[in-house]
Amino acid sequence: MRKLKVLDLFAGGGGFSTGFLQSKEDDLRFEIHRALEINDSACDTLRNHIGKERVIQGDITDKTVKSEVINSCKDVDVIIGGPPCQTFSLAGPARSGSKEMREKLKDDPRNTLYKHFFELVSSIKPSYVVFENVEGMLSKKAEDRNQLNAKQSQVIELVCDELECIGYTTRIEASLTERFQVVNAADFGVSQHRRRIIIIANRLGVDNPRLVSNVRKHRDVKKAIGKLPIRLPKITTNRLEILKNIDVILRNYEYCLEVFSRNLRELAERYFEGNENLLILSETVEADVQRIKQIKSDKINHLKEFLERYNSLVLDLGINDKDSSDKLTSHQSRDHNFRDIIIFILTKEGSNSSKFMNPLSDDYDKFLDKLYPYARNKHKDTYVKHSWNKPSNTILAHMEKDGLKFIHPDQPRTFTPYEAQLLQSFPKDYAFYGGRNAQYRQIGNAVPPLLGKVIGEAILKLEMM
Ligand SMILES: C[S@@+](CC[C@H](N)C(=O)[O-])C[C@H]1O[C@@H](n2cnc3c(N)ncnc32)[C@H](O)[C@@H]1O
Incomplete structure (x- = not known):
């Protein structure tokens, strides 16, 4: 069996990696070669699931950490990752906080973390790259945009341009202009509405697969946790x-x-x-x-x-x-x-x-x-x-605060971490490390494994062409 090697950046508690590990096409699979993550509890979770030798714990902005990633990942085939999204989020304080808070978030270093993602892509040059982020990124404008028109000044367009500059094709099949897709995890069998931006890019010079819904009916909350x-x-x-x-x-x-x-x-x-x-x-x-x-x-x-x-x-x-x-x-x-x-x-x-x-x-x-x-x-x-009979709202890392937006359909309480895990389509026996808040955060931040699996399978198909 042949395995494509994956580097997962900003790996969190491993949602994206779990989905990739679940994908298969004939005798082609993925292995998570390395996962980079800064947070202690998330790293403990990753070590338990993919093996401690595969986890690099550190800050992506740190030069030594970057060198370690580059040296250990020279032959990876795929880089996947979702830089933290707090500052783009439609639900967080970047939208609803006070004016002062919004101003502060503008200068938040997390805004530019995605640049370090591309630095690593540019050094390692894997065949495939998958970039995932919140839908709110669509309204994010570049800081220095004097020379750019409205479309060009969108951060998401700059991200695609950046990938093109370093030799990747971002174009999606059957389209002349589309370079990113907005998908709802519920359309791929997850019991949750979760809209995310996905960019799939490749160095083979071919069009990228379009992610097309594979379910006729949405899976509801009852199916996941009933x-x-x-x-x-x-x-x-x-x-x-x-x-x-x-x-x-x-x-x-x-x-x-x-x-x-x-x-x-x-x-x-x-x-x-x-x-x-x-x-x-x-x-x-x-x-x-x-x-x-x-x-x-x-x-x-x-x-x-x-x-x-x-x-x-x-x-x-x-x-x-x-x-x-x-x-x-x-x-x-x-x-x-x-x-x-x-x-x-x-x-x-x-x-x-x-x-x-x-x-x-x-x-x-x-x-x-x-x-x-x-x-x-x-x-x-x-x-x-x-x-009971609809997918849940988007499971958020913010659930660690009070969870009042996540009240159970008939029990007088908010969702437990285990319920959030199942609504996110994590396997039943997947264990998250850390206290309750750390667990909610890893779960709420994750790419639903089922969505990751669909993306992984699309890449395997491309590889087999
Ligand atoms: C949106 S989550 C990623 C979730 C992950 N893709 C998944 O599917 O489970 C972003 C992650 O980036 C990590 N992170 C934030 N800043 C970082 C940094 N400077 N270096 C490395 N990881 C960082 C956070 O701890 C968080 O776990």
Whole structure:
């Protein structure tokens, strides 16, 4: 079997590499010869998956690191990579942050990291190059653009020009002008909408393959994560008295307690199979709610004690247990506060906070409108509850912050790292190193392996021509 050697730059937790390793055409495959990455946890993940001798940990801007890459990769056939995209992202602070933040990001050294990618391409000159980035890069303009027209001044066009200058063909088959493609991972079997720019370039002087959707129907969230065991979060009780809008909860005390216990009962019915502990939890909480909703004084302390009893039960019954026998170590919910739990439960599946606050929407909910704790003059879509029967929204590295845009379709919590991993099409047994935040970051940053696989196969076909 012949193997094309791959150098993965900005390799992260290895999404792109994993996809390339999954591609095959007849007896042609890829091997990840080297992967360059700066981050400790991501490097640990890579070492585990591709072997420690293949991982170069370092900064791509560092001359010694660059020399090490060049010396060890003289005969690689393919360079793949996606320079960090924070400053181009449609979702990050480069778009939505304060004016000050946006100005600062303009000078962010991450803006020019892609230049180091091309320096390495230019020294190593592999037969193929694949460059991946966020769609937001399309609106990124070159800094020094006095001499250029509108199209030429787009960074993406300059990237293509740069590749052409060093001897690569970027043109896409059956087109005279197209040099990059914008693809949605959902069109390639990933249970997630994720639009990305892909440039495939080659030194053979031939047109590059067009990535054409290979699915008739999008794969939905249920297909990816619907069979996982239920996880219920621990509910934070510290500083409950100063939680924003706790007064709204206290004024609607009975209602909130009933919403909470009714939801547990529904979950116990839905997820009952193989999980009798869930039934015990639901019945115990229901009895507790009947008792404490009668008590009219000192509601805040009663609520605190109630939540602490619930937390102990969840722990004792193993309903958020990362060490449980199923060994799903990263399938564990983060903690949430009680206000958010009520918002998660009452938001309709597939809906979001901008709808529940809009009196003209079918999903309008007067109580949730009052409970919404954030400023209403900017973004109203802070909370997004996913649908079972659609692909998820783009999984973001930002999930490490609070995950409120990634609420599970029927459990009152945000997606666990393991769910994010499956929505990104990583294999079920793929392990990410580092703490929960580091895991979310590696997963959210990754090229979905299934998309990587499709790109890899397109290159193998080109090689076989
Ligand atoms: C968008 S992620 C790449 C994800 C990867 N392609 C995948 O599929 O999993 C970008 C990666 O570049 C790494 N990085 C950022 N600055 C770097 C630098 N100066 N040198 C090397 N790696 C860097 C980040 O740690 C991050 O893991």
